[in-house]
Amino acid sequence: xxxxxxxxxxxxxxxxxxxxxxxxxxxxxxxxxxxxxxxxxxxxxxxxxxxxxxxxxxxxxxxxxxxxxxxxxxxxxxxxxxxxxxxxxxxxxxxxxxxxxxxxxxxxxxxxxxxxxxxxxxxxxxxxxxxxxxxxxxxxxxxxxxxxxxx
Numbered sequence: 384x385x386x387x388x389x390x391x392x393x394x395x396x397x398x399x400x401x402x403x404x405x406x407x408x409x410x411x412x413x414x415x416x417x418x419x420x421x422x423x424x425x426x427x428x429x430x431x432x433x434x435x436x437x438x439x440x441x442x443x444x445x446x447x448x449x450x451x452x453x454x455x456x457x458x459x460x461x462x463x464x465x466x467x468x469x470x471x472x473x474x475x476x477x478x479x480x481x482x483x484x485x486x487x488x489x490x491x492x493x494x495x496x497x498x499x500x501x502x503x504x505x506x507x508x509x510x511x512x513x514x515x516x517x518x519x520x521x522x523x524x525x526x527x528x529x530x531x532x533x534x
Contacts, residue, residue: 419458419479429507433483438499439476445501449491454483456503488513 421435437445437458445458457480485505492506 418475418477419481421481426504431489431505431507433501433503433505435481435501435503436499437496437501439474440496440501442496445496447491447494447503449485452485452487452489454485454491454503454505456481456483456501 419436421433424432424434426432433454433456435456440458440460444460445456448455448457457478459478460476486507488509489505489507491503493504495502
């Protein structure tokens with residue numbers, strides 16, 4: 384069973400179609416396999432990093448695209464020049480595509496390749512209008528003054 388039917392929920396809810404898309408997408412991600420392997424780290428309170436093993440790929444052979452709440456990382460090897468015949472070829476050089484669902488207000492702040500690892504830095508930037516704010520509570524009752532009468 385790879386598909387969930389959320390249509391009964393749509394009769395009484397509004398705007399939750401994104402939830403069903405996210406669940407369907409997560410099932411597709413599970414079917415992608417394990418290539419290339421990656422880590423996801425939390426590097427600060429609002430900072431994250433994806434480290435992906437891309438040995439053998441150059442920076443111009445990797446593409447990162449962020450569209451709405453999806454980050455797509457893909458790699459495609461250029462045609463290698465035939466310098467000689469391989470006796471054993473154990474380093475994977477196949478094309479790949481990984482998709483990551485990002486939470487709201489997460490954006491890619493940078494990417495770099497170092498020692499065969501692609502580092503993708505992410506940051507959460509909540510707009511000021513969306514941050515919690517304290518609201519002062521006022522009373523509408525006017526203070527009563529007591530009049531002093533001479534006895």
